[in-house]
Amino acid sequence: MCLSPTYLYLVFETTGDPEACSSSLWKHLSAEENVLLGLQKCRVVNVSSMVSLRALKNCSPELQQKFRSKTITEEELVGLMNKFVEDTKKGVHRKEGWPDTAYGVTKIGVTVLSRIHARNLSEQRRGDKILLNACCPGWVRTDMAGPRATKSPEEGAETPVYLALLPSDAEEPHGEFVMEKKVEKW
Numbered sequence: 402m403c404l405s406p407t408y409l410y411l412v413f414e415t416t417g418d419p420e421a422c423s424s425s426l427w428k429h430l431s432a433e434e435n436v437l438l439g440l441q442k443c444r445v446v447n448v449s450s451m452v453s454l455r456a457l458k459n460c461s462p463e464l465q466q467k468f469r470s471k472t473i474t475e476e477e478l479v480g481l482m483n484k485f486v487e488d489t490k491k492g493v494h495r496k497e498g499w500p501d502t503a504y505g506v507t508k509i510g511v512t513v514l515s516r517i518h519a520r521n522l523s524e525q526r527r528g529d530k531i532l533l534n535a536c537c538p539g540w541v542r543t544d545m546a547g548p549r550a551t552k553s554p555e556e557g558a559e560t561p562v563y564l565a566l567l568p569s570d571a572e573e574p575h576g577e578f579v580m581e582k583k584v585e586k587w
Contacts, residue, residue, distance in 0.1 A: 445518075445533040446564045449511040451580055453537075456505025457587075461498025468513050469587060475517050482510050511535055512578050512587065519576030532567055536560045537580040 457468055467473060467481060485506050488494040499506065515535035522531050541557030542550040563582050564574070577584045 442529070442569045443531045444565045444567055445531065446561045447511050447515045447533070447535045448561060449515070449535040449537055449578065450504070450508040451537045451539075452502065452505040453508035453512050453578070454585065454587075456500045456502050456509055459500035459502075459505075460509075464498045468509055471520070473513060473517060475514065478510065478513050478517065482506070515578075516576045516587070523575065530569065530572075532564075532571060532573070532575045534564050534574050534576065535578050536564055537578070537585075539581070 457465060460468065464481070467477070484497070485494065485499055485503075488497045488499060489503065495501065512535040515533060519533040522529070522533060538557035538559075538561060539552045540546055540550040541552045541554055542548055543554065560579055560582050564579060574584050578587050579585065
């Protein structure tokens with residue numbers, strides 16, 4: 402079994418600046434499938450946030466439909482993320498159906514890209530039994546969340562570690578958003 406820590410530090414790195422969030426996110430996530438070449442029975446855990454669910458609900462119905470699409474491509478997602486950055490720079494993001502949270506939109510991106518990569522793995526490498534999911538660690542006491550957050554770092558690690566240590570014969574969850582060790586409806 403392998404573990405891919407590629408995304409764990411993004412919890413601390415993402416900020417409220419849409420351009421910085423987008424740049425940081427895509428620089429690190431875009432190489433995911435290449436990292437997995439030749440690996441089998443691997444577990445990949447991308448750290449997202451429950452804020453992504455709230456942000457998604459605050460998007461226009463049209464954007465929600467795009468982000469929930471089972472056929473969205475990575476190129477389409479990158480286009481949407483770039484549109485958010487441009488709309489925010491122009492001050493028209495609300496009019497264009499976006500929520501007021503760069504962090505939330507970035508985490509939508511993490512979750513949707515996880516779903517895309519999981520779908521690609523299912524289509525191209527089903528026999529390798531790689532499971533890829535996005536998860537929320539909860540509100541964890543970190544430099545970003547502060548001392549009033551409800552979870553210790555150890556408690557925040559429970560869901561990511563649970564997903565990383567799924568048995569080698571497990572077939573699910575895969576391509577899901579998981580919170581408190583439970584799959585949440587995207």
